[in-house]
Amino acid sequence: xxxxxxxxxxxxxxxxxxxxxxxxxxxxxxxxxxxxxxxxxxxxxxxxxxxxxxxxxxxxxxxxxxxxxxxxxxxxxxxxxxxxxxxxxxxxxxxxxxxxxxxxxxxxxxxxxxxxxxxxxxxxxxxxxxxxxxxxxxxxxxxxxxxxxxxxxxxxxxxxxxxxxxxxxxxxxxxxxxxxxxxxxxxxxxxxxxxxxxxxxxxxxxxxxxxxxxxxxxxxxxxxxxxxxxxxxxxxxxxxxxxxxxxxxxxxxxxxxxxxxxxxxxxxxxxxxxxxxxxxxxxx
Amino acid sequence: xxxxxxxxxxxxxxxxxxxxxxxxxxxxxxxxxxxxxxxxxxxxxxxxxxxxxxxxxxxxxxxxxxxxxxxxxxxxxxxxxxxxxxxxxxxxxxxxxxxxxxxxxxxxxxxxxxxxxxxxxxxxxxxxxxxxxxxxxxxxxxxxxxxxxxxxxxxxxxxxxxxxxxxxxxxxxxxxxxxxxxxxxxxxxxxxxxxxxxxxxxxxxxxxxxxxxxxxxxxxxxxxxxxxxxxxxxxxxxxxxxxxxxxxxxxxxxxxxxxxxxxxxxxxxxxx
Numbered sequence: 001x002x003x004x005x006x007x008x009x010x011x012x013x014x015x016x017x018x019x020x021x022x023x024x025x026x027x028x029x030x031x032x033x034x035x036x037x038x039x040x041x042x043x044x045x046x047x048x049x050x051x052x053x054x055x056x057x058x059x060x061x062x063x064x065x066x067x068x069x070x071x072x073x074x075x076x077x078x079x080x081x082x083x084x085x086x087x088x089x090x091x092x093x094x095x096x097x098x099x100x101x102x103x104x105x106x107x108x109x110x111x112x113x114x115x116x117x118x119x120x121x122x123x124x125x126x127x128x129x130x131x132x133x134x135x136x137x138x139x140x141x142x143x144x145x146x147x148x149x150x151x152x153x154x155x156x157x158x159x160x161x162x163x164x165x166x167x168x169x170x171x172x173x174x175x176x177x178x179x180x181x182x183x184x185x186x187x188x189x190x191x192x193x194x195x196x197x198x199x200x201x202x203x204x205x206x207x208x209x210x211x212x213x214x215x216x217x218x219x220x221x222x223x224x225x226x227x228x229x230x231x232x233x234x235x236x237x238x239x240x241x242x243x244x245x246x247x248x249x250x251x252x253x254x255x256x257x258x259x260x261x262x263x264x265x266x267x268x269x270x271x272x273x274x275x276x277x278x279x280x281x282x283x284x
Numbered sequence: 285x286x287x288x289x290x291x292x293x294x295x296x297x298x299x300x301x302x303x304x305x306x307x308x309x310x311x312x313x314x315x316x317x318x319x320x321x322x323x324x325x326x327x328x329x330x331x332x333x334x335x336x337x338x339x340x341x342x343x344x345x346x347x348x349x350x351x352x353x354x355x356x357x358x359x360x361x362x363x364x365x366x367x368x369x370x371x372x373x374x375x376x377x378x379x380x381x382x383x384x385x386x387x388x389x390x391x392x393x394x395x396x397x398x399x400x401x402x403x404x405x406x407x408x409x410x411x412x413x414x415x416x417x418x419x420x421x422x423x424x425x426x427x428x429x430x431x432x433x434x435x436x437x438x439x440x441x442x443x444x445x446x447x448x449x450x451x452x453x454x455x456x457x458x459x460x461x462x463x464x465x466x467x468x469x470x471x472x473x474x475x476x477x478x479x480x481x482x483x484x485x486x487x488x489x490x491x492x493x494x495x496x497x498x499x500x501x502x503x504x505x506x507x508x509x510x511x512x513x514x515x516x517x518x519x520x521x522x523x524x525x526x527x528x529x530x531x532x533x534x535x536x537x538x539x540x541x542x543x544x545x546x547x548x549x550x551x552x553x554x555x556x
Binding site: 097098099100165166167168169170171172173174175176177178181185186189190192279280281282283 | 363364388391393394395397398414452470
């Protein structure tokens with residue numbers, strides 16, 4: 001029996017280890033391919049210049065327009081998602097604490113919204129844009145991506161808040177805090193690392209999504225200076241360059257993908273640093 | 285205002301000279317019933333709790349002690365399924381049927397739960413949180429009160445050099461005393477202690493018990509426990525509960541030496 005348990009333990013460890021290392025290997029492979037294929041095209045010009053004449057035929061320039069456009073859209077959308085999503089998640093966990101059925105229904109609907117393909121958000125954003133008489137623009141892109149990432153923000157933060165011990169909630173109320181004080185001064189602090197994770201996931205989804213901005217943000221070789229101007233994004237820049245028959249342009253697509261990966265990596269590391277720094281006082 | 289003059293401020297703390305006689309109850313409970321759907325958790329509870337004494341709610345797990353405690357600061361409001369009827373008078377205010385807002389009611393009663401729940405901030409900010417809830421914003425006053433409350437629970441000397449460290453860096457026993465200091469900072473009339481030593485080692489438990497003996501000069505303490513020896517050590521009054529009812533109540537000497545009911549006799553036999 002003991003021997004059987006040892007064999008079982010060994011098999012489980014091998015399967016789990018294989019699964020974990022496979023994932024890491026796949027991730028490394030993807031990143032390696034992107035960097036290897038884009039290495040020749042990676043240059044300072046790529047990140048400091050906008051496309052010059054004939055850029056998509058191998059001419060001079062870079063993708064600064066798409067980098068800035070992506071950052072504008074994803075930061076704008078994440079800010080909107082935080083403004084709507086953080087209070088919504090706190091409301092779910094503080095004010096709706098007695099309404100379990102409503103709470104579960106809201107969670108179910110948010111999960112459904114999370115699962116809707118981004119092209120549907122893109123189509124909805126496009127319809128909304130036409131209804132409001134707007135052109136494809138930075139603002140339309142921000143609003144559409146905000147719709148896409150808000151459910152992610154709410155549910156990710158909500159998941160962390162729902163794991164906070166009820167005793168902490170009660171301890172705060174017992175001191176005479178109102179529910180709002182408990183939400184913002186206690187639960188928000190305890191769930192801060194989850195809040196950072198929610199921002200990271202929202203930002204990552206926002207900056208990497210192409211379908212939602214395809215109809216709404218438009219595309220331009222210029223850096224937008226107003227909200228009503230069209231904006232380029234990195235995913236669309238990759239898409240347009242990857243479809244080119246010219247090898248140099250396709251290399252630039254991989255270089256653009258590498259830039260996108262680096263941006264996400266920097267944001268991720270920064271967020272983790274912040275989450276760690278501000279969760280030192282958290283109740284374990 | 286100098287720190288030396290801070291003691292002249294009215295902190296709303298009951299003064300020793302205002303301690304009422306044993307006969308004046310601070311809490312009166314009339315016909316309290318709590319239901320969860322068809323389950324009757326607390327059955328016709330009638331109880332008077334005297335001022336500035338330690339009243340121990342004693343009984344086996346599941347007999348309704350904690351529910352009774354949570355009724356007193358209306359934490360039962362967090363549970364939709366609980367239906368609470370009856371009256372609980374804290375001083376003259378019926379807290380179950382009052383226009384007074386609930387946070388004000390809760391500030392009259394400090395809660396010490398089974399395990400400590402320090403807020404996710406520093407040691408200093410944990411105590412300051414309660415003080416700020418009372419509307420005090422002056423830094424000197426907050427500093428003074430933090431020190432005063434930490435001294436009151438015997439924690440000041442252990443933490444005075446690391447007030448900005450996370451509260452979670454303290455040992456579990458220190459965390460429990462910090463939670464007590466935080467509760468005292470809002471100047472409650474009553475301390476509701478729900479098995480506050482159940483997660484602590486014997487030394488930390490003894491420190492908390494000793495604090496209770498000192499604190500009862502200024503506060504009324506309602507202690508929930510199922511530990512018979514703790515009840516013997518601390519209680520001025522004992523309320524024995526069984527299956528949602530109050531079975532017997534009285535002074536510990538009388539109650540433990542001459543139990544009148546089978547339930548208490550059995551409990552004492554098991555407890556010993």
